[in-house]
Amino acid sequence: MANRDIPKTWETFRLWRINATTFNFRVSNKDFVGFSTQGRGVKLVARDDEPGTNGTFNIIRNSDDPLRVRIQASNGLFLQAEAESAVTADYSGNLDQWEDQDPSVFEMHIVKSLQGEYQLTNGYGYDEASKIMMNHWNTYIVEDDFRFMRQNGLNAVRIPVGWWIMYDPMPPQPFVPGSLLALDNAFKWALNNNMKVILDLHAAPGSQNGKHHSGSRDGFIEWGDSKILETVAVIDFLARRYGAHPSLGAIELMNEPLAPGVTLDSLREYYTAGYEAVREYNPTVYVILSNRLGEADSAELLSFAARLKYSVIDVHYYNRYSDYFKGLNGQQNAEYVYKKRSKQLQEITRKKGPLIFVGEWTAALYNDNASMEDYKKFAKAQLDVFGKATFGWAYWSYKCDQNYWSFKWMIENNYMKLG
Numbered sequence: 001m002a003n004r005d006i007p008k009t010w011e012t013f014r015l016w017r018i019n020a021t022t023f024n025f026r027v028s029n030k031d032f033v034g035f036s037t038q039g040r041g042v043k044l045v046a047r048d049d050e051p052g053t054n055g056t057f058n059i060i061r062n063s064d065d066p067l068r069v070r071i072q073a074s075n076g077l078f079l080q081a082e083a084e085s086a087v088t089a090d091y092s093g094n095l096d097q098w099e100d101q102d103p104s105v106f107e108m109h110i111v112k113s114l115q116g117e118y119q120l121t122n123g124y125g126y127d128e129a130s131k132i133m134m135n136h137w138n139t140y141i142v143e144d145d146f147r148f149m150r151q152n153g154l155n156a157v158r159i160p161v162g163w164w165i166m167y168d169p170m171p172p173q174p175f176v177p178g179s180l181l182a183l184d185n186a187f188k189w190a191l192n193n194n195m196k197v198i199l200d201l202h203a204a205p206g207s208q209n210g211k212h213h214s215g216s217r218d219g220f221i222e223w224g225d226s227k228i229l230e231t232v233a234v235i236d237f238l239a240r241r242y243g244a245h246p247s248l249g250a251i252e253l254m255n256e257p258l259a260p261g262v263t264l265d266s267l268r269e270y271y272t273a274g275y276e277a278v279r280e281y282n283p284t285v286y287v288i289l290s291n292r293l294g295e296a297d298s299a300e301l302l303s304f305a306a307r308l309k310y311s312v313i314d315v316h317y318y319n320r321y322s323d324y325f326k327g328l329n330g331q332q333n334a335e336y337v338y339k340k341r342s343k344q345l346q347e348i349t350r351k352k353g354p355l356i357f358v359g360e361w362t363a364a365l366y367n368d369n370a371s372m373e374d375y376k377k378f379a380k381a382q383l384d385v386f387g388k389a390t391f392g393w394a395y396w397s398y399k400c401d402q403n404y405w406s407f408k409w410m411i412e413n414n415y416m417k418l419g
Helices: 117-124 126-139 143-151 163-167 179-192 225-242 264-279 302-306 330-348 372-386 407-412
Strands: 014-017 022-026 032-036 043-048 057-062 065-072 078-083 086-091 156-162 196-203 248-252 286-290 311-316 355-360
Touching (some): 043 086, 117 126, 143 407, 156 163, 156 179, 163 225, 225 248, 264 286, 286 355, 302 311, 330 355
Parallel strands (some): 196 248
Antiparallel strands (some): 014 022, 022 032
């Protein structure tokens, strides 16, 4: 149908890019759009759980107004909203005109985009993406960075990896080879600088949270029971390759699973199998279990993890992502950390329970116009409180083009000091 001036959330399409102009359209229930020739006309329908042969569409933009588009179906004809009751793929009229009254002219508005490794490699294509990623891996983090970390008080580094690393040097499309060599180098540099590596499966098969950093293609959470075996295989690969390495400090089985999309039962089943996979290669290395984000109890994994030797619970504390923090200055954020975050940490730290790891935090304030003194107070408060975590903490991230998210920049510019 085409009968609403303002679209609802469920009327927003997620685009699967095939090339610069060709896409599949996915709707809110995860079905793909195609067209049906049953009955009268060539009607658009969304009922396939995989893109069908008639579900590929070419988007043609108006050169004078890029928001105005025509959408060509795989039958060679164009979509049109000739009536409110249906959108059909049967327009073959004048393509030189772009008037408002033309039923084949649509306006396309991008309301959200993901900017992860999937989008980069898929967008540039194999040849160009290979050059971009290889240059990144060869230059962005080098051994000098490990020396810097060690000289400035860090003794470990948490390294995020994607599930496709298991298939390197022939990862599935659109990913490109090279991540495994980069990880090998990181282990070598860690050893040279007397540091430990926390291996973090940041992107699980199917995406465990729909975020760009989880390798998601379109923002949907696809991880669940059907993905457990494949995810355990990734952990098995990492544990087999690095389990005996003297610089391995821990393996984190998954980063930031999001509730309710990821259920507690599925997560426990996976964590059990992932833990056992690690133990096949190393009986004492720490195994980290990330708490769920979203609608979840921060203590829900404590009794489960207490039964697993050398287990750690990972929690992430950000004074962001909520309007509550929008109006707080540096001092108020610092007070929140000393009172609220300290209490939260104490509540999940049990005498006979798992160790606790504050695996992500940042000194970046919600209010980016804060003073240097504000940032320093906020950073110090978190160092004071998170320094009491029984497995320590990790700053997100070591190096970033956004200054206050960059540990390196914060140290070099005297916003933060360890020890």
